Amino acid sequence: MVYVIRRLLQAVFLALVMSFLVFTGIFAVGNPVDILIDPEATQAERVRLIAQLGLDRPFHEQYFVFLGNVLQGDFGNSFVYNRPALGLILERMPATLELAFAAIVIAVVLGIPLGMYAGLRPGTAGSQTVMAGSILGFSVPNFWQAIMLIMIFAVMLGWFPVSGRGQVGEFMGIRSSLFTVNGLQHMALPAINLAIGHLALVIRLARSGTQEVKAQDFIRFARAKGLSEPRIVLVHLLRNILIPIVTLVGMSFGGLIAFAVVTESIFAWPGMGKLIIDSIRQLDRPVVVAYLIVIVVIFIILNLLVDLLYSLIDPRIRLDGAKQ
């Protein structure tokens, strides 16, 4: 329990630091007046906004105004859509989250068994294929994979639609396109695209973990006890390789949200990623700032969750961490 509280405090501190960095970043790059106020605003608007955002006040006061606004969720209005920036982002978030979720599921559900197989039976044709495939998986740039996927599966074979998000269904109060067939069809290619890079990593991690663990004495001891092979692999081996994989998956969820930027652009998926790219191109700065803060918060929460999950799986951490 102490451990949890300590981590929470660290997280809050980190968030504060990040917000300060973002703020200084805006300040350092140019005139915040230009950044936060639409260049096309009228003079009267400018005066009002300058007063409201406190841009005529000293630096540290500005920061507190900024922080205050942030905590209330006010990032100003998007130049392009003329609506609150934060609202725009939160609107698009579910689409990105469901995509990232689908990608993680694919990466883990396929990756762990494939990696374990490659680790348990090295040298076989199957495992060499898996390993060669994994090198391709993380070498091939994301965006090119997406193009190839579209070209082969959507254009040539016609199995999946080329772009866009499908119909949204509802399940247990959650609305997501995962719950309709049409939605799944639209999600298939982008989710696979997003998943491939991480699938390759999970495979490699599972394989190296398996190779390392299977040589350990306790596996031999388990055999000496007369346990069946399935039990040895699924209980003794798997539990031990899960630890680094969980860390990777946790960390990469954040990376997935980032890489979604590319996938969403190509597949015209209406998520946060596409929004940020468009915003950057269109110089819609309030949205960019809001996105940064949101990402920071997501990351911090993710790190916290991973740490907690980690301590659940590895009892050594749980019990010793409390002493530190």
Next chain:
Amino acid sequence: MSDISVPPAAQPLEPTPPPERPVWRIIRDFRRSPLALFGLALLVVIVAAAFLAPWITPQNPYDLRSLSIMDSRLAPGEVGFSGTSFWLGTDGQGRDMFSAILYGLRISLMVGVIACTSALILGLTLGLVAAYFGGRIDTLVMRLVDLHLSFPPILVALILLAILGRGLENIIFALIIVQWATFARMARATALSERGREYIEAAQSLGLSRTRILFGHLLPNCLPPMMVLYTVEIASAIALEATLSFLGVGLPATQPSLGLLIANGFQFVLSGQYWISVFPGIALLLLIVAINLVGDRLRDVLNPRNIT
């Protein structure tokens, strides 16, 4: 009566052969993997082709005057208006794909190598300094590194480029910022484990200056894992640059990198003119795979436990 502790009839032990020098062992072990050799060969071919691009390509794709819109979107192997045959087809503006790809590889390689090498030097220095001096400097550097590494590289690069705008120097700068932290962390970790070793203590007790110990003794021993990381990160840098150019925030249109070529070709994929996107993609793919194959094997070779 024989005394067990005196061995009158014992044979002399055979002298063990002198250990071979590490460099040779590395080269020998590297050669054992056919896949790695293939990767190395591929890499050499690609780099050579890119380097020699101005001399071996039929066309300079940057020279707008040499392009003819009449030649646009020709399929691979077709003969153009001017009579030249385009092996890999042409793009939407009549550029010969083969030339464009080679020039694009050139830019990609150049950007990747410059950015990565600078990041290596920066990260290595900071990591070594942090490890050697310890204390507050160490904590400061490590906090910076941790902060840095908790964000996905693409996001950091995107934001930086959004602020700085397009351009060659900006891209290289962004890449350096993205990559230095990985090198710094590895350098520090290696330096920490080396710092406790005896040869450092010996050097210290000889009264050698700190700079000399740092750069003359600690540095050479930290290099092997850094080299492995370097190959991996070069591939990363190249892929990242391509992605950024693809998204339209990377290299400007006047210096078309492979990413931009692929982006331009995307719109034609739907109408079946695949070559404009696919061929640059394959070139990029081959380059990255080659680097990764070499780097993979290098990593296995430098860590003796992994040799198969």
Next chain:
Amino acid sequence: MSLLEINNLQTHFFTSGGVVKAVDGVSYHVDRGEVLAVVGESGSGKSVTGLSVMGLIEEPGRVVGGSIRFDGREIANLPAHEMRKLRGARIAMIFQDPMMTLNPVLRVDTQMVETIHAHREMSKSAAWALCRDTLGRVGIPAPDERMRAFPHQFSGGMRQRVAIAIALLNKPDLIIADEPTTALDVTIQAQILHLMQGLVEEDGTGLVWITHDLSVVAGFADRVAVMYAGEIVEQATTDGLIEAPQHPYSRGLIGSVPSRNRRGARLAQIPGGAPPALNRPQGCRFAPRCAYRLAGCDAPQTLRNNVRCWRADELPAFEEVPA
């Protein structure tokens, strides 16, 4: 009929550097209720012999010849599923390093109960109770709490006790212990030995105790087999070996154990080292280090009266004489 009878066992490892004949014609037997110590240095093949009995030799190793009879049944190249039924049930093994023998991420009770369930039907609560009682039997205090703990919460000696408890769960006829006390402190060593002695007497289990440390053996084992470079060089009762070792290597071993008679005297040593496994001499494998070596030692040696030395009868009587 002996409980375990190994006859001319050969286990070879086919490595890229050549064939390593780790076990090259080893024969010994163990009866019920008997403790046999197998003594030798690293590389002598003593552990590989034990692993071969358990069927735990993996690629690139293989049992290539000889026979292993357990309770009259040939088990040398038994199919895997048959061997699995024996392991942990009728033949149990204890390993050297208690740190790594137990899976660090699973609880102790999980690892104990699964051993029972792998071999027989028993309700979870009955199995749990049996495990807890066995923990108590091997001298672990507060077994109820300890059952729910994780391996890293135990000390080295405790972990080894847990491993012993696991070995006992299914009441095996034979236990093979591969250097179980080597990684432990000397005082803990004595405790574990004492514990094993008691258990073996109570249950009538046969015990093969593999070790490189002769001092452990005296007063504990009934008989001793001395191994060198993949072969047995001498087999005798414990008392017999200690008082009158026949083979020069055994003499060296006994002679090099510090004992009270020789306080202040220089410790005897056997010079040199064991031959590399890939490049053993054709004749007597100990000859390069032997003080009694003659020309006749270049011929391959066989066992005569359980001693692998053609000159054994001619050698001077063994005395504990300081240098």
